[in-house]
Each structure stands twice: as structure tokens, then as C-alpha cells.
Amino acid sequence: MAVGRYVTDLDKGDVLGPLDYTMSRFVVREYCHANELHQDCFQNEVRFAPPTLVHLDKLRLYKHACPAGTGPTARVHYEYDATIHAPIPVGVPLRVKGTVTERYEKKGRQYVVMEIDLRTAKDDQPLITYRDTVILAYKQGAAS
Amino acid sequence: MKPAVGTQFRLAPRMMTRERMRWYVDIQETVQQDTGRIVTQPPTIHDDDAYAKKQGLPGIISDGMVSTNWILGLLVDVFGADAASKGRLRTKYIAPIYEDDVVVACAKIASALDNEHGETVYGVEVWCEDGTGKKLTVGDATIHTRAH
Secondary structure (H helix, E strand, O other), X not given: OOOOOEHXXXXXXXXXXXXXXXXXXXXXXXXXXXXXXXXHXXXXXXXXXXXHHHHHHHHHHHHHHOOOEOOXXXXXXXXXXXXXXXXXXXOOEEEEEEEEEEEEEEXXXXXXXXXXEEEEXXXXXXXXXXXXXXXXXXXXXXXX | OOOOOOOEEEOOOEEOOXXXXXXXXXXXXXXXXXXXXXXXXXXXXXXXXXXXHHOOOOOOEOOHHHHXXXXXXXXXXXXXXXXXXXXXXXXXXXXXOEOOOEXXXXXEEEEEXXXXXOEEEEEEEEEEEOOOOOEEEEEEEEEEEEOO
């Protein structure tokens, strides 16, 4: 297992979390403002979060499981793939867990795939299954 | 009115400015700490030229999630809140987006099928392109809509 130090150490089979938190209206509005999502459902009577906010659950899990930080090289996000089972509710305790499902090399670069499962903490209702792919270093061979 | 298969939607072109890149950087710690204030973080490849160059990049690049969120915004404009409620969105970042590049979020209805739950399920091709039509981000979405 490669959790406990840098993100660049992560390897297949690593489990990050689970972590519990509650989505606030402030978070939804600020995230949507930062991304120019000015639609009514994201700025006024906010009842649910945009599914894309699950991307920041990755950083939440990294911070918890890799306390030493990013590591010697900066990550580059390569693919976002989220299946939405139900809207992410505001004001309800949530539970998120990440599992590293793949780490491989392609054209001299290291790729890491993490599957993130977001659900309600109380009744275990699945909300989002998110498959996140990152390149661990832009420079070829830098993170191998 | 239901959008027909083949219909294409496009947002107005936007420049990927330094400010837009930084907004996504600043939101990361802000979301995690959830204190009601903006919380900044150490330099990243999205907001610090020297750090980006040290990582082998020619300059700062946009976080791919900015493009993904612009695509999501287009889908919400077309389908309403259903676009964020049930289905799937997949985006792959096939070319870097640098400071002041022009980005256009686009979507094209690929399929529309009614299911046994009273929903219409749309398959949508999504992408972002630059000012010349070169694709920067590609992907697809599945959206379940209900009659409102």
C-alpha cells in the first residue's frame, strides 16, 4: 500500500478514506461561481450540488491519505468520468471513498486511475461513481 | 420542446484567461475548508508561470475541470437541472488549454429514447474546441429527463 506520503506514490489497490462531510450551500454557490455556472439551480434556491464537485472529493481524499502533498511532480488531469445515480443533496451527511484501480505507464508517463464512490452517510444511497484519471507528471519519465 | 437528434448547441466563445484558471485553483481549498471565506493554496501549474515551466510546461494551463464545467453549464442550459441529476458525463482532455486560448463548449444530440420509467434518455456528444475548430476536450453525456 502506498498511502501515507505523496500522491505520486499511489498504486493499484490503495484505498483512500472513507471520509464524511456535509455539502453546504456556500460550497455549491462558490464552486459554481468559480466555474461560471450561474443557472438558478446553482445560485439561488440551491438544493443539490453540480456532479462535477465530486472532482474536489479527489483532493479531499488526497489530502487525507497523502499528507506530504503532491510529491516531486505536478499532476495533470486527463479524464473525468462520472455516473450520476442521484443529485448530491445539500445539508445531508455524505461519505466518500476512493480506490486506486489502475496505475500504468503510457508513452513514458505514469497514469493513475481512481474510482471515487460518493453516497449518503446515513442510508448508503449511491450518488456518484466517479472514475478519475491523472497523469502524474507532464515531463516524460519524471514520476516513474 | 424535446431537442431533436442531430441538433447542435454551442456556447459563446470564452477566453481562458489567467483569472478563470485561478478561480478553479482558489475554489479547491475553499471547498474543502468550507469556512465561508476564500482560501488560497500554494502555487500550481494553473496559476504560477515559474512553477508550470519547472514542470516542463510552456506556461500555465487550465485545469480540465473548467472545460468540463462549461460543458455541464451548456447541458443545464439545454436540459435544465435534469442534466445534473441522473446520467453520466465523461470528458477527456486531449489538448492543453493555455492562457488566453479561445474555448467554445459544444454539444450534439446523438440519440433520444423513451424508457419504461417515463424518462427520455439522451445520448449527447460533447466537446470544447478552440477558435479554429480544433478539439481540445472530447466526451459524451447521458441525460435522463422527465416531463415537467
